[in-house]
Amino acid sequence: MSVKNAQDPFATPLETFSPNDPLAETAGLKSDYDKRAYGEANPALIGTLEKDDIANRPIDxxxxxxxxxxxxxxxxxxxxxxxxxxxxxxxxxxxxxxxxxxxxxxxxxxxxxxxxxxxxxxxxxxxxxxxxxxPDYDKAWNESQLSQHAGQNDYYAAIRGTVYDFSKFYKGDHSDITNLQTSSDLMLQLAGQDLTEYFPVPLTVGCQSLVSDTALALLPTANNTPAIAQAVHTSGPLQGDASSKLHNVNWYPDRFLPFAKKLKKGYYVYSKKDIENQGQWRQWAIINSKVYDISDYLNTVSIYQTNPAYSFLDQSITSLFKQQAGGDITGDFESAMSQFNETYRGATQACLDNVFYVGKTDFRDTPRxxxxxxxxxxxxxxxxxxxxxxxxxxxQLGTKRTPEQQDKFVICQVPCYTEGEEELRKTIDSLAGLEYDDKRKLLFLICDGMIVGSGNDRSTPRIVLDILGVDPKIDPEPLMFKSVAEGSKQLNYAKVYSGLYEFEGHVVPYIVVVKVGRPSERSRPGNRGKRDSQILLMRYLNRVHFDAPMFPLELEIYHQMKNVIGIDPAFYEYILMVDADTRVEADGLNRLVANCADxxxxxxxxxxxxxxxxxxxxxxxxxxxxxxxxxxxxxxxxxxxxxxxxxxxxxxxxxxxxxxxxxxxxxxxxxxxxxxxxxxxxxxxxxxxxxxxxxxxxxxxxxxxxxxxxxxxxxxxxxxxxxxxxxxxxxxxxxxxxxxxxxxxxxxxxxxxxxxxxxxxxxxxxxxxxxxxxxxxxxxxxxxxxxxxxxxxxxxxxxxxxxxxxxxxxxxxxxxxxxxxxxxxxxxxxxxxxxxxxxxxxxxxxxxxxxxxxGNTRIVVGEKGNKKIVAGTDDEPYDDTMIPVKRFSEYQREVWEEGAAPSIRSGMTGASGPFGNSQAILHSGPPSLYKAGSAYAGSVAGSDYGQGLGDYYQNTNVIQKPVHSRQASAAALSQMGGSQAPSMVFGGTPSMYGMPGMGSMYGMPGSSASMYGMPNPMMNSTASMYGMPPMLPNPLAVTHSPAGSDIGMAMPLSQQNTGSNIWAQQDGAAAAAAAAAAAAGGSGMGARPVSTYSALNASNPFAAAPVPRALPINDASDPTDEEIKSSVQTYLANQPSLMNVTKRSVREALVGAYPNADLSSKKQMINKAIDDTLSGGAQA
Structure with missing residues (x-):
């Protein structure tokens, strides 16, 4: 059976929830809120559902x-x-x-x-x-490699093509010749060399079938003459000391070779290039990859020409060595040997191997x-x-350049999990202290569940809120949203806090989202992982961008950013993702933004x-x-x-x-x-x-x-x-x-x-x-x-x-x-x-x-073809339709036009719902239509979000209600922003003063409506945390209540405008545009605002920042430097405030003033003129 989700959360149409919905009576549910949140399941049984309990609603x-x-x-x-x-x-x-x-x-x-x-x-x-x-790659040494083994503990030497290790032998006296002793010092002189000439083989032993005279011996050439004569091991009858073992003619094959075999290490090799080069003075050649040197033989024959006994090798063989010295004579040698009988061939080959063999060609040079x-x-x-x-x-060497101060709006997202207070404070303080415009950065902290980290005495959300100075009594209503999880864990709830955080002279707005989870969650309630925290913000900004229907949590975040903080979320261009244990250096953000801007x-x-x-x-x-x-x-x-x-x-x-x-x-x-x-x-x-x-x-x-x-x-x-x-x-x-x-x-x-x-x-x-x-x-x-x-x-x-x-x-x-x-x-x-x-x-x-x-929410039961995923027995039912969605523009327009209604559960206490807030009940004010204040505050002056009255979107009918009286409205303050004493401003930082109107939280005189203590605008619109009106004021505010705006903060009657033109401070075009936007719902979502201060002013006609004044038009195509400097001075002198003037805005004003000139090459001169003017160096 294949069951798909009913609707895509990005395209779910707005639904109207009636308190008389017959489904509300199903399974003993008392309200539409419970029905929508838990489907057909009874909240009392959440966590203990069996398959039969959800058989009638097989969601997923x-x-x-x-x-x-x-x-x-x-x-x-x-x-x-x-x-x-x-x-x-x-x-x-x-x-x-x-x-x-x-x-x-x-x-x-x-x-x-x-x-x-x-x-x-x-x-x-x-x-x-x-x-x-x-195989023998590491068992071969050439002349240079052998010479490296000439140490006291590393004594190598080569004899007739074989390398031996004499390290343990050379130190003793091994001579048995009378009056001839050896020493280690004498032996060290021969280390790392080819000692073939020091071990001559008797010809009667080496060439038995060719030589019979024991008196015959080869005379070495000048290049082969041994340097230390006493080290020559002459054996046989030619040895003068008859008492020595060397006097035995078979000493070499019978005594030396068996002894040396134990010391054998490898082969002595020659490269073909060395053989060829030395062939100029040595009569040697290559036969079947073996190197034979008959130089001593030819030298002896030339000396004893009259004695035929010394010419025991056939002339056809020796002529090859003479004619092709240093070359490979394998082919010619085999051809010459083929002319001999088998006995002579064997005798000749044995003689060459025993007496004239000196090594191999270096096989390490072969392709193999x-x-x-x-x-x-x-x-x-x-x-x-x-x-x-x-x-x-x-x-990348060079000086560290400091970029120009940037003005882009940035959200600093910090996902928090189990970090301690020291780490969290370090991160928050570093972001608050960034060398970046405080109004253009927003701290967006997301606490991933009600988790108490190891070594902490409080939950992570509580630590974060305490650092930011949020009153513990503030307890906003948990709001629904969809998490990145499996099964029922996709339904999640979160609370929203907002306010201003002051750190070393910086005053930075913040929003804290605390994921609290469903009431049925016992282990790690609300925790869905870092990815869910990232998606929460990304999906919210996506829906802001497209003006798409939003979850209740997203609507509340939108309201806090736009109407409380006072900046349209569409202005933000960048997201800085920072972990909760990371400290950003003061210039870090500006450098990142500067590179992106370039x-x-x-x-x-x-x-x-x-x-x-x-x-x-x-x-x-x-x-x-x-x-x-x-x-x-x-x-x-x-x-x-x-x-x-x-x-x-x-x-x-x-x-x-x-x-x-x-x-x-x-x-x-x-x-x-x-x-x-x-x-x-x-x-x-x-x-x-x-x-x-x-x-x-x-x-x-x-x-x-x-x-x-x-x-x-x-x-x-x-x-x-x-x-x-x-x-x-x-x-x-x-x-x-x-x-x-x-x-x-x-x-x-x-x-x-x-x-x-x-x-x-x-x-x-x-x-x-x-x-x-x-x-x-x-x-x-x-x-x-x-x-x-x-x-x-x-x-x-x-x-x-x-x-x-x-x-x-x-x-x-x-x-x-x-x-x-x-x-x-x-x-x-x-x-x-x-x-x-x-x-x-x-x-x-x-x-x-x-x-x-x-987990147990999803179980894979097959991998062949299509994979079947079955809901686990501990999984609760979930469907996307459980979470209502609504566009913020539609919701805001409904609130403006119709006014907010009380909870549909009239008469029910705040503690009766699954998210009951006992604190809100204890501190609630006089009963009124608005249930004690603003629909968005996190305090007693808060919204149905802020009280324990369930979900605002589930329990509120947005229908027009008559205002009972000025006194009742004043008592309740504003339905969407008023504050009682003590002032809890929108679930954020409470006022430092116990009575409204006594001053701002920073001690400056002003009304209680502004957290900066700045007087409220003349209009009854939602005041921001910066003392500015919201992005889009309510043109109908004056018709609702003369004592307080339905979407604004309470003001003394002396500050209220009861009948003046709400567009009085705008010129014609701007007023018409703003009025049209307000009439359409006030969202302005169709056009993308740019992240500049001018764009902010365009959306906020009552902003404190004045509009820069333009320069007169000059048609000159090539203005002089003096004219440009004069224009710079004139532009800066005409500005009512330099707080919002940048070098870029000055250059743009000059470009507008000189439409026919190309000023791109004069950028440095213009910047210098600005600096001189501001420092007083260019004054007349």
């Missing part, structure tokens, strides 16, 4: 989700890998009862198997593959042995080139994040260098391509809409739809959306807007807290590593990344992905490398050492050039902890890839 009971082809192939591979592991074993032994949990384990096992085989293949290729192709090195070299060059490119990208194609940008607790513990110290290099190498390099693949959630700025046509970017439906996926039932989705939501958000931005850029700038800095305990670090890195693997896998398949083939971001992403999964192999190979080099069991791997030197050497050059001397120590600490980062943490992370809380 069974869903069939189509499976993609990629998923089908992956499932096949998973089963192919784990077919030998029966499901009952996972159930019985592993405790995995559910099929979806078992499937996730199988997927994890498959991924770990793939990673294992990748690591094994890498190690096999680097370590073993070369040995298989060239070289292919491995060339492939490794190619990969190494590729990787080193990448590292070098990253180094060049990070090498390049309209930047959709997101991040700054450098360093550690705030670098010396907190050993575990924080090992992370310092990693944080530094990950920004200055990886992100700086990716920023060159405009494709930073990971924008950290702790400090990133996103562009809400495009600067040209106002098209939604970060809040586009494409990103929100993909990011708000609530069916997270596979291992891949779990890792993307539950572990790496910040990184996946960057992936979605790159995927949906490939023409835009994601950038990194090092000048904008923030400090964050790193885990100080190993357990916390382990948990954090498990999330980071696994999310990195799955996100990079997504990016590799993304065709929109820039570049092509090896010169593309996709290739870089693939290298990063491969480097991440083979981290354990890297650690193992480094250990192998260290052991090999230390023990000298193999040749030094220069390629690997060069790679390591390039990687860390370039990194060291980077921070040395930037004069970051402290990172020398941090680099050493990081290297010491390399096994932790490269081996232990990845291994742990990969194996715990399926370590999730799966």
């Amino acid at each position: 009971a069974v869903e069939e989700v189509p499976t993609t082809s990629v998923r089908k192939w992956w499932v096949r591979l998973t089963w192919f890998t784990t077919w030998w592991i029966p499901s009952f074993a996972l159930s019985k032994c592993g405790g995995m009862k559910r099929p979806d949990v078992q499937m996730a384990w199988r997927e994890k096992f498959t991924i770990c198997a793939i990673i294992f085989w990748l690591c094994a293949i890498i190690l096999f290729y680097i370590i073993a593959f070369g040995r298989l192709l060239c 042995c070289e292919v491995q090195n060339y492939l490794l070299l190619a990969f190494s060059v590729l990787l080193v080139t990448t590292v070098l490119a990253k180094f060049i990208a990070a090498l 390049d309209s194609r930047i959709i997101a940008i991040c700054g450098e994040t360093t550690l705030d607790n670098a010396e907190g513990s050993w575990w924080t110290m090992i992370q310092v260098y990693e944080y530094y290099i990950s920004h200055h190498l990886a992100k700086a390099f990716e920023s060159l391509f405009g494709s930073v693949t990971c924008l950290p959630g702790c400090f990133s700025l996103y562009r809400i809409r495009s600067s040209d046509k106002g098209r939604p970017l970060f809040i586009s439906n494409r990103i929100i739809d993909d990011y708000s996926e609530n069916r997270v039932d596979t291992l891949h989705k779990k890792n993307l959306l539950h572990l790496g939501e910040d990184r996946y958000l960057t992936t979605l931005v790159l995927k949906n807007f490939p023409a835009f850029r994601t950038k990194f700038i090092a000048d904008a800095k923030a400090l964050t807290s790193a885990p100080e305990r190993f357990g916390v670090l382990l948990s954090q890195r498990r999330r980071w590593i696994n999310s990195t693997v799955h996100n990079l896998a997504e990016l590799v398949l993304m065709p929109e990344l820039c570049g092509f083939c090896l010169f593309s971001m996709r290739f870089i992403v693939f290298i990063d992905l491969l480097g991440t999964v083979i981290l354990p192999a890297t650690a193992v190979y480094l250990v192998y490398l260290i052991v090999t080099v230390a023990t000298k069991t193999a040749a030094i791997p220069y390629i690997s050492i060069a790679m390591i030197a390039a990687v860390y050497g370039l990194q060291a050059i980077l921070f040395l050039l930037k004069r970051q001397w402290q990172y020398i120590g941090w680099l050493i600490i990081y290297i010491l902890a390399y096994p932790v980062f490269s081996f232990f943490l990845p291994i742990y992370s990969f194996w715990h890839m399926d370590d999730f809380s799966w």
